Amino acid sequence: xxxxxxxxxxxxxxxxxxxxxxxxxxxxxxxxxxxxxxxxxxxxxxxxxxxxxxxxxxxxxxxxxxxxxxxxxxxxxxxxxxxxxxxxxxxxxxxxxxxxxxxxxxxxxxxxxxxxxxxxxxxxxxxxxxx
Numbered sequence: 001x002x003x004x005x006x007x008x009x010x011x012x013x014x015x016x017x018x019x020x021x022x023x024x025x026x027x028x029x030x031x032x033x034x035x036x037x038x039x040x041x042x043x044x045x046x047x048x049x050x051x052x053x054x055x056x057x058x059x060x061x062x063x064x065x066x067x068x069x070x071x072x073x074x075x076x077x078x079x080x081x082x083x084x085x086x087x088x089x090x091x092x093x094x095x096x097x098x099x100x101x102x103x104x105x106x107x108x109x110x111x112x113x114x115x116x117x118x119x120x121x122x123x124x125x126x127x128x129x130x131x
Contacts, residue, residue, distance in 0.1 A: 003025075042070040
């Protein structure tokens with residue numbers, strides 16, 4: 001499964017690197033090259049719970065391939081913790097797989113890898129089955 005990530009401060013990038021996922025591209029590259037297959041977006045949250053502008057612009061163009069979202073943030077923001085993930089999930093009607101704080105911990109990475117695998121399996125199942 002392709003993973004597109006946006007990392008303003010470097011926390012999401014570090015999390016993605018720890019995950020060891022093989023098919024990962026930064027949002028800037030995805031915007032330049034385009035995306036023509038299902039992907040999961042991993043993004044941080046800015047301000048008081050907003051989706052970063054670059055992520056919004058990317059999703060306006062490629063949301064039809066969006067499979068799921070993962071949000072990152074800081075728990076100090078309370079109810080706005082990783083809220084960009086909630087907003088994207090609601091706006092594009094895709095599942096919010098998880099939220100993690102800052103660059104995540106080992107348990108977060110394990111859960112992320114499990115959720116990515118489940119998404120991949122579900123997308124394969126939908127492609128193979130005909131009704």
